[in-house]
Amino acid sequence: xxxxxxxxxxxxxxxxxxxxDRVPIFPLLTSHAxxxxxxRLRDYYTNGEVLARCQLQAREFYQTDFISIFSEVGIVxxxxxxxxxxxxxxxxxxxxxxxxxxxxxxxxxxxxxxxGGRVKVYLDxxxxxxxxxxxxxxxxxYVPAPFTTAQQLVEPESFxxxxxxKPEMVKVLLDxxxxxxxxxxxxxxxxxxxxxxxxxxxxxSVLSPEQYREFALPGxxxxxxFLHRYDLDVVLHICGDTSGIVTLLPETGADLxxxxxxxxxxxxxxxxxxxxxxxxxxxxxxxxxxxxxxYERVVAMVKQGKNCPRGYVAATGCEVPLxxxxxxxxxxxxxxxEASGYQFPILRQRE
Amino acid sequence: MVIDYQDPPARRVTFDEWDDLFARxxxxxxxxxxxxxxxxxxxxxxxxxxxxxxIYGARHLRRLKFDNSLAALRLWGFVQNEGERLFxxxxxxxxxxxxxxxxxxxxxxxxxxxxxxxxxxxxxWWTPFAMESKVLLNKAEELGMGEASCxxxxxxxxxxxxxxxxxxxxxxxxxxxxxxxYSAVESLVAGRYSDVLWVExxxxxxxxxxxxxFEQLLVAEYQQVLKALADLxxxxxxxxxxxxxxxxANRIRQATEQLKTLAYQDGVLxxxxxxxxxxxxxxYYSDLTEWTGVVEHxxxxxxxxxxxxxxxxxxxxxxxGWITPPADPLLLTYVEDRGARLVSTEYVINQALVLIEETxxxxxxxxxxxxxxxxxxxxxxxxxxxxxxxVEREAEGVVVSGLLGGSHCAMExxxxxxxxxxxxxxxxxxxxxxxxxxxxxxxxRTRIDAFLELLRSRR
Numbered sequence: 062x063x064x065x066x067x068x069x070x071x072x073x074x075x076x077x078x079x080x081x082d083r084v085p086i087f088p089l090l091t092s093h094a095x096x097x098x099x100x101r102l103r104d105y106y107t108n109g110e111v112l113a114r115c116q117l118q119a120r121e122f123y124q125t126d127f128i129s130i131f132s133e134v135g136i137v138x139x140x141x142x143x144x145x146x147x148x149x150x151x152x153x154x155x156x157x158x159x160x161x162x163x164x165x166x167x168x169x170x171x172x173x174x175x176x177g178g179r180v181k182v183y184l185d186x187x188x189x190x191x192x193x194x195x196x197x198x199x200x201x202x203y204v205p206a207p208f209t210t211a212q213q214l215v216e217p218e219s220f221x222x223x224x225x226x227k228p229e230m231v232k233v234l235l236d237x238x239x240x241x242x243x244x245x246x247x248x249x250x251x252x253x254x255x256x257x258x259x260x261x262x263x264x265x266s267v268l269s270p271e272q273y274r275e276f277a278l279p280g281x282x283x284x285x286x287f288l289h290r291y292d293l294d295v296v297l298h299i300c301g302d303t304s305g306i307v308t309l310l311p312e313t314g315a316d317l318x319x320x321x322x323x324x325x326x327x328x329x330x331x332x333x334x335x336x337x338x339x340x341x342x343x344x345x346x347x348x349x350x351x352x353x354x355x356y357e358r359v360v361a362m363v364k365q366g367k368n369c370p371r372g373y374v375a376a377t378g379c380e381v382p383l384x385x386x387x388x389x390x391x392x393x394x395x396x397x398x399e400a401s402g403y404q405f406p407i408l409r410q411r412e
Numbered sequence: 413m414v415i416d417y418q419d420p421p422a423r424r425v426t427f428d429e430w431d432d433l434f435a436r437x438x439x440x441x442x443x444x445x446x447x448x449x450x451x452x453x454x455x456x457x458x459x460x461x462x463x464x465x466x467i468y469g470a471r472h473l474r475r476l477k478f479d480n481s482l483a484a485l486r487l488w489g490f491v492q493n494e495g496e497r498l499f500x501x502x503x504x505x506x507x508x509x510x511x512x513x514x515x516x517x518x519x520x521x522x523x524x525x526x527x528x529x530x531x532x533x534x535x536x537w538w539t540p541f542a543m544e545s546k547v548l549l550n551k552a553e554e555l556g557m558g559e560a561s562c563x564x565x566x567x568x569x570x571x572x573x574x575x576x577x578x579x580x581x582x583x584x585x586x587x588x589x590x591x592x593x594y595s596a597v598e599s600l601v602a603g604r605y606s607d608v609l610w611v612e613x614x615x616x617x618x619x620x621x622x623x624x625x626f627e628q629l630l631v632a633e634y635q636q637v638l639k640a641l642a643d644l645x646x647x648x649x650x651x652x653x654x655x656x657x658x659x660x661a662n663r664i665r666q667a668t669e670q671l672k673t674l675a676y677q678d679g680v681l682x683x684x685x686x687x688x689x690x691x692x693x694x695x696y697y698s699d700l701t702e703w704t705g706v707v708e709h710x711x712x713x714x715x716x717x718x719x720x721x722x723x724x725x726x727x728x729x730x731x732x733g734w735i736t737p738p739a740d741p742l743l744l745t746y747v748e749d750r751g752a753r754l755v756s757t758e759y760v761i762n763q764a765l766v767l768i769e770e771t772x773x774x775x776x777x778x779x780x781x782x783x784x785x786x787x788x789x790x791x792x793x794x795x796x797x798x799x800x801x802x803v804e805r806e807a808e809g810v811v812v813s814g815l816l817g818g819s820h821c822a823m824e825x826x827x828x829x830x831x832x833x834x835x836x837x838x839x840x841x842x843x844x845x846x847x848x849x850x851x852x853x854x855x856x857r858t859r860i861d862a863f864l865e866l867l868r869s870r871r
Contacts, residue, residue, distance in 0.1 A: 067547060069469050070575040077455070077496050078503065079575075192850070196469050196545035250463050251431055253474075290442060292460045293467065406574035 065405070067197045068126035075337060075372045076294040076316065084367050084401035085126040085374045087339060088347075088393055089298075089319075091203070092132055092152060093381040094119035102383075103149045106132035109185025116186070117193055123394050128194065130186045130254060131203035131380075132179075134261055137238070137245050138205070138213035139178035155213055162219040163230045170237035174244045184252045191253035201296070202254035204246055207280030209262040211238040224272060231276060239280045243287050250291060257296040258284055258315070261379075264301030273306045278313060285314040296339065300379045311335040321378035325362060329369045337372035342393060348382040352392035359396030367401060375401060415441050417482060419713065422722040424477040424682050424748065427462055433480060434461040445486060447497055447702045448504070455500060458489040465492040471544045475850065477745045479685045479724060483709040490706050491688055494531075494697045498577040501529045501698065507644055508578055510606075511695070512567075512598050513586035514613060516764030517782040519695040521634060521775075522584070524657025525641050525649065531698045533567040533601075534594060535691065536576055540566050540848040541740050548573070549847070555600055559847070562593035562818035563739055571605045580606065582644050584637055588613040589788040592819040609640050613782065616789025623783065630779035638775075654774035660700055661693075662767050667707045668693055669765070671714055676755045677805055679725045680717040681710070683744040683754040687737065690757065693764040725753035730867045733802045733810040735795070735828055736760060736821065739845040742852055743813065743860075750864050755805035758798040760786040787820065791827045799835060809867045811860075812842040839866055 066074075066082045074081045094115040095105035104111050116128045133152045139145050142159035160166040183202060190200045205213075211234045212220050223231045246256050263277035285295045297315035299306075302322045310318045311332050319339035320328050329338055342362055347355060359375070366373040375397040381390060415438055425433065437459070446456040462473040470492060478484060501508050507528045511518035515532060522530035540549050540563065548569030549559075555572060557565040570576040583606040585598040590613055602608040611633045617623035638649045671689055675681040689707060696703035717723070730752040737759040738744060744754070763785035769777045786794045802810065810832050814821035821844070829840040841863040846853045852860075 066573065066575055070547075070573060073468065073495075074575050077499050079499055079578075081575075191471070195466075195471055196543040196547060200467075247431075247435075250467065251428060253466055253471075255467050290439065291464045291467075292457065293464065406579055 069195075069197050069199055071126060072199050075374070078371070080403050080405055080407050082405040083403060084363060084397065086124075086394055086397045086401065087127050087374045087376040088123070088125060088342075088390060089129065089377050089380045090116075090119055090123065090125055090390070091129050091380045093383055093385055093390070094129075096383050097122060097387060101149055102151055103147050106153060107147060107179065107182060109182045109187075110189050112182065112186040113189035113193070116190060120198065123390055125394060126198070128190045128198055128200045129203065130183060130190065130200065131259075134203075134205040134209050134259060135213050136179060136183060136205060137176070137210045137241055140176040140180045140245070141174075141210075141214060141241055142177075143213050158213060158215050158217075160215045163215055163223045163227055163234065166215050166237075167230050167233045170233050172237075174241045176241065176244060176248070180245065180248065184248060187249060187252040187254040195253055200254045201257045202249045202252075203259050203298075204242060204249065204256045204284070206258050206260035206263065206277065206284065207235050207238040207242050208277035209260050210242055211235050212262045214238065224268075224276060228275070235276065235280055239283050242280070242284055246284060246288060250288075250293070255293060255296075256288060257298060257319075259298045259300075261300040263299055264321075265303050265305050266301040270305040270309065274309055278309060281313040281315075289314060298339070307331050317374065319374075319376060325365055329366065329373075333369040333371060335371065337374065338366065338369045339374040339376045340366070341376065341378040344377050344379045344382055347377055347389055347393060348385045350389065352386075352388045355389050355392040356396040356399075359393050360400040363397050363400035367403070415444070417441055419481045422680065422717050422724050423480055424724055425480040426477055427466070427474045429480070430461050430478055430485070431463050434463075434485070437482070437485075441482075445489075447490065447493075447699045448501070449701055449705075451504070455496075458493050459486055460489045460493075461485065462488060462492075464489075469545070470542045471850070472542050472742065475742055475745070476684060477682070477749070479682050481710075481713045483706070483713040484681075484685050486706050486709055487685060487688060490699075490702065491692075491697050495576050497698050498529065498531060502578045507581045509641070509644075510577075510580035510583045511585075512583065512601070513590045513594055514611070514763070514782060514785070515694050515761050516785075517778050518584055518586065518611065518637065520657055520661045520768065520778055520781075521637055521654070522641065523660070523696070523700050524654050525645050525647055526653075527645060527647075528641065529698050531577065531695050533570060533577065534564055535694065536570040537562075537564040537566045537739070538741075539570070539576065544848050544850055546848065548576075552597075555604070557593075557596060557600065560817050561596060562591070562815045562821070563847075564591070564594050565597055567594075568597045568600050571601050582609065582640060583607070584609045584611060584640070586611045586613045589615040591787055593817070609637065611637060613785075613788060616783055616785065616793055623780075626783060627776055627779040630782060631775045634775045634778065651774055655770070658768045658770060658774055658777060660704070662770065664696065664700070664704055664707055665693055665765060665767055667704075667711050671707070671711055672757075674711075674714040674718055676757070676801070678718050679723040679727060679729070679753055680714045682724050683734075683748060684741055685710070686754070687741070687744060687757070687759065690759055690761065690765065691737075694761060726751075729753040730864055731755045731806055731808045733757070733798060733807040733832075734759075735798065735810060735812045736814060736825070738813045739815055740848070740852065743845070743856075746852055746857070747811070747860060747864070750861065752864055752867075755807050756798055756801035758786065758795060760794075762786045762794065762797065791824055791831060795828065795831065799832070802836060807836070807838060808870065809839045809841065809863065810836070811863075812840060814842065814844040816844040816846060839863065839870075
């Protein structure tokens with residue numbers, strides 16, 4: 062059945078604090094798009110047009126509300142010189158960071174930013190998708206945050222030890238990473254995509270709240286400030302358990318916060334007056350559970366989420382797993398749709 | 413606060429070039445401009461580049477060329493976020509009033525009421541072109557207005573969608589002597605989406621007796637409008653408030669007239685920005701106060717350029733007149749790219765451009781301004797001002813861009829073309845603008861190219 066609003070119109074209302082016809086539906090449908098369209102993963106993330114076509118087909122197939130231009134969080138690190146291998150049927154894997162240790166990185170961090178690697182793949186994908194459907198569907202491009210990017214520029218052991226033993230060196234690297242991510246964002250904006258900041262390596266599974274505040278948050282805030290220069294509505298996604306940093310998330314300036322392994326009710330209660338909340342169906346359950354269970358649990362999730370005062374987007378907590386059965390993701394979308402309706406049209410008054 | 417920013421030498425720039433310029437703009441300058449002054453809420457900032465709006469779906473911006481001044485950036489940012497502005501108006505408890513069909517006079521009345529924001533849904537006819545999208549047109553077709561009618565049917569789609577502007581607190585629609593297609597839009601809106609207060613519009617008078625009677629008729633109609641607005645707002649209109657509303661409208665109309673002279677005579681602003689300015693006289697893009705600032709900023713920029721001898725279009729460019737708004741703004745970019753410039757325009761909004769007489773009783777003065785309207789009389793009366801300017805500025809050719817499906821265009825474009833040929837003895841190009849697309853169709857481009865070549869050969 063055709064709906065009254067297009068995804069573009071729906072999202073447009075959400076970000077100006079207006080009621081929509083229903084909650085936008087946003088399973089983080091990334092590389093699963095290649096699987097469901099029968100494309101080899103390596104072709105997906107090395108060819109922008111292929112990536113975009115898969116996204117367009119997958120969105121049409123599942124009837125979701127966004128296009129997701131993304132393969133993995135190494136895109137900026139690779140663009141700065143880290144090396145990745147490209148398995149035929151899996152996502153890129155970091156094989157050799159640009160620097161073996163922090164001490165080698167720091168002297169080179171003042172250099173001018175030049176982005177290579179697969180950035181052009183991203184830009185081609187955005188351009189293709191934007192030309193194809195940007196009047197109807199928002200085109201999102203995932204941007205690894207400075208902390209996540211920095212962690213892939215240096216051997217992980219050196220970087221993680223540096224957090225404890227050489228924090229000033231880490232911050233020099235983070236400044237460099239922040240400049241690079243900002244430049245990456247500039248290219249995405251010109252191509253027509255709305256950047257969504259992802260910082261999986263800043264998760265509570267990796268960093269303490271104090272470390273998050275010291276190392277990850279400043280870079281996120283800097284990038285979001287840059288995007289706000291353009292008046293863009295910025296999504297910040299952090300994977301894993303973020304319960305320890307929920308109260309810090311509005312400090313980043315994000316307009317929409319996407320959460321993963323954390324109690325949705327608690328998130329809404331804590332920050333739902335300040336930001337729109339996106340989340341957070343467990344992705345393992347999406348992969349391994351059955352459609353009936355998924356449907357019921359998504360209905361319950363959306364009923365809870367749609368009461369978020371600033372607005373809500375029905376989403377998975379993280380990326381849709383590659384091997385997710387089609388019937389399961391369809392059940393997710395169907396459940397979200399079932400529970401997502403608002404009384405529309407209706408106008409809310411600003412308090 | 414003094415902010416260090418100077419415009420680069422005047423020229424038209426591409427979408428990407430504007431992003432380079434935007435990188436140079438200090439944050440403090442972005443913070444300086446808010447709509448609905450003195451409001452300073454973060455959501456009311458608007459000094460943003462075309463990239464922002466392209467990301468949110470305004471795809472056509474990528475193909476256009478823009479003036480490179482700060483004032484022009486301000487213009488585009490302000491115009492592009494008008495839909496959001498109307499929703500924000502409701503959120504801060506202003507009354508949002510849709511006025512339809514007369515394109516100018518009703519907005520003057522509504523904006524005279526404190527706390528009221530007037531807008532013409534008619535202007536959402538640009539949206540399919542700006543977004544390169546058929547969404548609104550398809551919606552209108554579902555509701556009974558297909559491609560056999562003017563692109564203004566997009567307004568019906570916008571009403572139906574409830575997401576391009578808020579559902580208005582009041583809809584006032586002019587009927588009678590007005591566009592047939594748009595009358596159909598009004599009727600369908602009235603049947604489905606809103607109660608409508610109808611305002612009867614007479615045709616253009618042919619003698620003084622008629623003029624007097626028609627003005628009286630309109631004054632009586634406007635009295636009904638005042639009553640409805642008083643009921644809505646709880647404010648009784650006074651002559652002083654109305655007179656102030658007229659003065660504020662005239663301030664913009666005067667600035668627009670000055671800008672037209674500077675742009676069309678001295679070539680200091682591109683045709684695209686000027687079309688946006690001319691249409692600003694309809695309802696000020698839903699914020700009269702801030703629009704006044706935008707237009708006066710442009711005027712200062714234009715005056716400085718003239719003093720310095722800076723132009724954005726070459727002096728020896730082919731001098732064109734343009735009749736009927738081109739609907740697709742890319743047409744204006746295209747003719748300038750091909751070595752032409754506009755010297756005279758008639759965008760069917762004469763009634764929004766004439767000065768409203770400040771010595772008459774206010775409603776009488778507003779009524780008289782309506783009787784100058786483009787579409788309520790003969791084509792000859794519509795073209796009087798255009799012809800005067802075309803002669804003064806030595807137009808070498810005239811483009812008449814009809815609207816595909818527009819009922820009045822089908823007949824009137826030919827009449828206009830014949831009349832201009834007979835009066836000015838210069839070539840006229842007449843074509844219908846195709847539905848929204850990424851590019852100008854090849855046939856139209858070829859015809860424009862050939863036309864410009866013809867004009868060049870006549871020099």
